[in-house]
Amino acid sequence: IGVSNFNVDQLERFHAICPITAVQPPYNMLQRQIEQDVLPWCRHNGVNAMVYWPLMKGLLAGRLPRDYQFQPGDGRAKYPMFHGDEWQKNQDFLDELRAIAAECNKTVAQVVVNWTIWQPGVTAALCGAKRAxxxxxxxxxxxxxxxxxQTARIESALARRGEPIVRSAV
Known part of the structure; x- marks a missing residue:
């Protein structure tokens, strides 16, 4: 049985009745709340953590330039992380990821997903794709x-970026 978006209290109650084998929470470099509770719970209980939004709706793929304008109907336009000061802070953070990606001969998206899958307790990173x-x-x-x-540089860049105003993408 797998569950999605459960907090630890919900996991405990459900797991006591029906053992959980997989949890699907949102997780990425800017949304790390589950490191404090859900991931430790999963490790302790032998439950797989299959995280979604590692690229945070494409933000952490690093392809959108600072002056990007969303097309009408693009749902991302409603999220604060794509606007104003939050957007500029995210772009500054992405500049460091771009430098690391160049060193690794990888894309920013590959660096971000690689970082994600190596986090303690993460079993899989679920990445959406529109193209092959x-x-x-x-x-x-x-x-x-x-x-x-490189990991230390990412953590340092995250510290400089500061906590996002909206901790969740939704």
Whole structure:
């Protein structure tokens, strides 16, 4: 049995009645709340954590320039992370990810997904794709690992970026 978007209290109550084998929470470099409770619970109980939104609706893929204008009907336009000061902070953070990606000869998306899958307790990163090329790109996140120095640079860039105003993408 798998569940999605459960907090630890819900996991405990459900797991006591029917053992859970997989949990599906949102998780990415900017939304890390589950590191404090859900991921430790999963590790303790031997439950798989299959996280979604590792690329945060494409934001962390690093392809949108600072002056990007959303097309009418693009649902991302409603999220604060794509506007104003939050957008500029995210772009500053992405500049560091772009530098790391260049060092690794990888794309920003590959760096982000690689970082995600190496987080303690994460079993899988569920990445959406609209094109076959995106699936191929995501596959390039496997089979290698960021160095300790690169991971430290990511953490430092995150600290400089600060907490997002809206902690959830929804």
């Amino acid at each position: 090329s995106q699936i191929e790109e995501t596959a390039g996140a496997m089979g290698w690992r960021l160095t300790g120095e």
